[in-house]
Structures are given as C-alpha cells and as structure tokens.
Amino acid sequence: MVFEARWGILATGGIAATFVKDLLRDAKARGAEDIKHTVRAVASSSSKERAEHFINETGIPGPCAAYGSYEELVADPNVDIIYVATPHSHHFQNTMLALEAGKHVLCEKPFTVNAEQLEVLRDVARQKKLFLMEAVWTRYFPVSVQIRDLIRRGEIGEVLRVTADNSVGANPEEDWGDNHRMVNLDLAGGALLDLGIYSLTWVFQTLYHTLPVDQRRPPSAISSYVAKYPGTGADEDTTVLLTFPTTTPTNNFKPNRTSHAVASTSLRLASNPDRRKTAGPAIRIQGTKGEIQVHGPAYRPEGFRLIPLVPKGADPNSVEIKEVENPFPDNGHGMYWEADEAARCLRDGKLESETMPLEESIQLMRVMDEVRKQAGLVYPEKIESRSYPLNL
Ligand SMILES: NC(=O)c1ccc[n+]([C@@H]2O[C@H](COP(=O)([O-])OP(=O)(O)OC[C@H]3O[C@@H](n4cnc5c(N)ncnc54)[C@H](OP(=O)(O)O)[C@@H]3O)[C@@H](O)[C@H]2O)c1
Numbered sequence: 001m002v003f004e005a006r007w008g009i010l011a012t013g014g015i016a017a018t019f020v021k022d023l024l025r026d027a028k029a030r031g032a033e034d035i036k037h038t039v040r041a042v043a044s045s046s047s048k049e050r051a052e053h054f055i056n057e058t059g060i061p062g063p064c065a066a067y068g069s070y071e072e073l074v075a076d077p078n079v080d081i082i083y084v085a086t087p088h089s090h091h092f093q094n095t096m097l098a099l100e101a102g103k104h105v106l107c108e109k110p111f112t113v114n115a116e117q118l119e120v121l122r123d124v125a126r127q128k129k130l131f132l133m134e135a136v137w138t139r140y141f142p143v144s145v146q147i148r149d150l151i152r153r154g155e156i157g158e159v160l161r162v163t164a165d166n167s168v169g170a171n172p173e174e175d176w177g178d179n180h181r182m183v184n185l186d187l188a189g190g191a192l193l194d195l196g197i198y199s200l201t202w203v204f205q206t207l208y209h210t211l212p213v214d215q216r217r218p219p220s221a222i223s224s225y226v227a228k229y230p231g232t233g234a235d236e237d238t239t240v241l242l243t244f245p246t247t248t249p250t251n252n253f254k255p256n257r258t259s260h261a262v263a264s265t266s267l268r269l270a271s272n273p274d275r276r277k278t279a280g281p282a283i284r285i286q287g288t289k290g291e292i293q294v295h296g297p298a299y300r301p302e303g304f305r306l307i308p309l310v311p312k313g314a315d316p317n318s319v320e321i322k323e324v325e326n327p328f329p330d331n332g333h334g335m336y337w338e339a340d341e342a343a344r345c346l347r348d349g350k351l352e353s354e355t356m357p358l359e360e361s362i363q364l365m366r367v368m369d370e371v372r373k374q375a376g377l378v379y380p381e382k383i384e385s386r387s388y389p390l391n392l
Contacts, residue, residue: 003035005343008079008103009042010070010094012054015108016085019135020058022335029329030336035343037336041065043073045086070094074101080346081131084108087187088194089383089392092117095132096388099124104131106342110193113383115365120386122358131345133338133353134361136201140337143301143326144205147285147292150306151210152249157289157309159210159248162261164202164283166195166298169270178231182267188379190234192226192368196265198298200240200364202283203261207244209360215251218363219244220258226375229267233377239264240371271296281305300334302326 007023009016023037039060044050048068055064067073074082074097082098084091084107092112098105099121111134112118125132138144151159170176172183181187182194208216221243229236240263247259271282282296290308294301306322328334341353352358372378382390 002033003343003347005035005037005339005346006040006078006080007037007339008073008076008082009039009054009085010073010082010098011085012042012044012050013085016083017054017058018333019083019085019335019339020054020060022332023339024059024061025330025332025336027336027340030327030332030340032336032340035340035347037339037343039064040078041067041073041076043067043070045070070097074098074103080104081106081342083135087181088113089186089188089379092121092383092386093388093390093392095121096124099128099130099132102128102130104342104346106133106135106338108135110134110188110197110368111361111365113188113193113379114369115362117384117386118358118362118365120388122362125351125358129351131342131351132358133342133345134356134358135335135338136197136356136361137335137338138198138201138299138301139205139355140341141301141326141334142337143294143304143324146324147294147304148205148210150292151206151285151287154249155289155306156285156287156291158254158257159207159285159287160257160259161286162203162206162259162284163264164199164261164298165264165271166198166282166296167264167266167269167271168195169273170267172229172236172267173231183229183232183234183236185232185234185379186383188383189232190229190236190238190377191265191267192235192238192371192377195267195299196238196240196263196371197364197368199263199265200367202285202294202298203242203263204360204364206285207246207248207259207261208363209355210248211246211251215246216360217245217251219367222367222370222374224371224374226371226377228375228377235372235375235377236268237266238371238375240367242367271298
C-alpha cells in the first residue's frame with residue numbers, strides 16, 4: 001500500500017519553491033516505493049494571486065487550493081501536514097497556528113528564535129498528538145546516515161574532535177542590504193541561526209546523536225567568538241567551541257573522557273572559496289582510529305572520505321581510503337529525504353522523527369541561545385516571545 005502525504009505549503013519564498021519541486025519528483029527514482037507526496041494547498045501572506053503564481057511556477061498538479069492567508073491554509077481539510085517556510089522570526093507563530101488547527105508540521109530550520117519557544121511547541125504538539133519536526137534535511141541524506149553508522153560501528157574509533165564550517169562568502173552590503181532576512185534583526189537574521197545551525201548539526205549528529213539515547217548529554221561548556229555586521233548588529237562571523245562530557249560511540253566505555261567541537265560560520269568568508277574543493281573538507285570527524293572528512297557544503301554534503309589511521313611502522317599505502325558520493329536521483333536538491341521521513345512518521349503514527357528528535361532540536365537551540373547571550377545578541381521582544389497569537 002502506498003501512503004499519501006497531503007502537504008500544505010505555508011509561504012511562497014525561495015526555499016518553499018525548492019522544497020515543492022523536490023516533493024513533486026518521482027519517489028520511485030530514490031527507491032521510495034511506499035509513499036507518495038501531493039501538494040494540496042499553498043498559502044501566501046500577501047495575496048491569493050501570489051499563491052496561484054507559485055503553484056504555476058512550481059508546476060504543482062491539481063487539485064491544489066491557493067489561499068491569500070495562512071489561516072485559510074491550516075483550515076483546509078484536504079491537508080495533513082504543513083510545511084512552514086517563513087523567516088525564522090515567524091516560525092513560532094506559524095507553527096502554533098498550524099498545531100492549533102490540528103495539523104502536523106514540518107518547520108524550516110532554525111525551528112524557532114529561542115529554546116523556550118520550541119519547548120512550548122513541543123508541549124502543544126504532544127498534547128494534541130501531532131507530528132512535529134525541524135526540517136534539518138541534511139540529517140536524512142544517505143551520506144549522513146552512513147557516517148552516523150560508521151561512527152556507531154566504531155570504524156574511526158573513539159571520536160574526540162569534530163570541526164565543522166558553513167561559511168558562504170557573501171558581501172552582505174552589496175548582495176543583500178540591511179533589510180534582507182539574512183541580516184535583519186526583525187527577521188532573526190544573522191549567520192548563527194541561519195548557517196551556523198548546519199555546523200552545529202554536524203557536531204550534534206556525530207558527537208551526540210551517535211550515542212544511545214540514554215547516554216546523550218548536552219555540552220558541558222560553550223564558549224564563542226562573535227563579530228557583528230555593522231549595518232544591523234546581527235552576527236556575521238561566529239565560532240563556537242563546545243565540550244561534551246562524553247565520547248562516542250559508547251560513553252560507557254570511558255566514563256571520564258570528554259570530546260570537543262569547533263563549529264564555525266561566516267557570511268563573508270567561504271568554506272570553499274574556489275568551489276573546487278581546494279580548501280579541503282568542510283567537516284572533519286576525528287577518532288582514535290582515523291577520520292571522516294565531509295565535502296561540503298555542510299547543508300548539502302556531496303560525499304565523504306574515510307581515512308583510517310596508519311598504524312605505527314606500517315606502510316601508509318597499506319590502508320585503503322574510502323570515497324563515498326551522495327546520490328542525487330533526478331538531480332534533485334535533496335529535500336525529499338526529509339519529506340519521506342515525515343510521510344513515514346505520519347503513516348506509522350509517530351509524533352517525532354528519531355533522526356531529528358524534538359529533544360535534540362531543543363539542545364541545539366539552547367547552544368545558540370547561550371552563544372547569543374555571550375555576544376549580547378538580542379532580537380526584538382515580539383519575535384523572542386512565547387505569547388500566541390501575536391501580530392508580527
Ligand atoms: N533548508 C534549507 O536549505 C534552507 C534554505 C534557505 C532557507 N531556509 C529557511 O527557510 C526559511 C525561509 O527562507 P527563504 O530563503 O525561503 O526566505 P524568503 O525567500 O525570503 O521567503 C520567505 C517567505 O516567507 C513569507 N513571509 C511571511 N512573512 C514575512 C515577512 N515578514 N518577511 C518576509 N517574508 C515573509 C513570504 O511568503 P508569503 O508571504 O508569500 O507567504 C516570503 O516569500 C528561513 O527560516 C530559512 O532559514 C532553509
């Protein structure tokens with residue numbers, strides 16, 4: 001039996017279009033024979049015409065309703081799950097709107113502006129028995145799944161250090177200007193929440209998520225460097241140093257050992273300046289028996305290299321370096337893997353995804369809260385608020 005997930009798209013911006021185009025690709029091309037995605041409705045906060053335009057541009061087949069308000073979208077009985085694709089400033093209000101209307105939600109990253117907002121969403125979703133997940137698509141890539149498996153199997157030994165960078169080499173003044181959502185404080189702009197979340201995703205999915213659930217511990221120390229964008233005061237260059245009171249794959253093994261990570265992000269610097277891999281891997285996961293290097297970009301990994309440690313006295317040519325490419329069926333962007341996961345959770349009656357549990361999204365959000373606190377980076381009160389409904 002093929003399960004049909006009926007999507008409602010909340011917002012008509014850049015990532016909503018990319019997500020919808022991926023949703024509409026043939027699931028069989030990626031071996032997902034058990035599920036089917038349909039887009040049943042699209043809403044724009046500006047006008048019904050804008051939603052209609054989006055439906056035409058992305059080629060959504062009928063029946064698909066167009067709405068000029070998010071309220072109408074969440075009331076549509078033909079929709080099971082809402083994809084929230086507004087700026088992060090609006091995620092809390094928009095996700096609450098959908099949950100209150102009894103809809104499941106897949107919400108773009110970062111989930112909210114702060115951890116307390118997310119705790120409210122978690123509680124409401126649980127109380128209403130609705131599925132809720134942060135759209136951290138990177139975690140569902142085949143290479144991410146393989147890397148977590150390699151770590152769990154101890155292929156690189158005890159993992160003690162991870163470095164992860166997600167820097168995009170932009171010129172904020174010329175490329176965007178001060179009102180753009182990437183630097184606009186009213187829209188929760190800044191490198192950390194938008195891009196640094198991927199560096200932290202690599203840290204968490206390797207050092208934290210690879211442990212059995214009952215052995216996962218949040219970072220015991222967090223320190224940070226933050227440089228601010230002169231135009232607005234949003235962070236433009238941020239580095240976070242994290243200590244975990246655990247090592248992976250099994251914390252039981254060495255109870256007193258710690259591991260650490262360096263997660264960096266920058267608007268102006270580039271992880272891969274010449275786009276030819278000259279700069280080396282964006283992510284390094286280092287263990288006592290070798291390391292895994294991930295070719296960026298951090299949000300859309302193209303592949304990885306597994307380099308075993310050459311034992312002392314051994315011929316360096318005696319170890320085999322493994323290169324793995326990420327498959328992109330149909331040249332898609334890669335957002336369908338997270339959508340497939342959401343659909344399977346709905347089918348199986350699961351309220352969370354085990355690969356991106358709400359508890360872990362909250363831990364990650366707490367790290368970002370702490371970095372912002374250390375830097376004195378405060379957003380306007382109304383977008384930090386847990387009050388609902390608020391007119392933003
Ligand atoms: N997963 C990824 O790879 C990825 C990539 C890019 C962005 N994102 C995330 O997706 C979210 C949206 O990013 P985006 O690049 O799609 O942004 P965008 O192109 O600016 O689109 C945002 C959309 O949100 C709606 N919106 C509602 N209120 C708004 C307001 N006050 N200001 C601006 N837009 C408003 C608008 O659509 P309507 O009013 O027509 O509904 C707008 O088109 C962000 O949270 C971002 O972090 C994720």
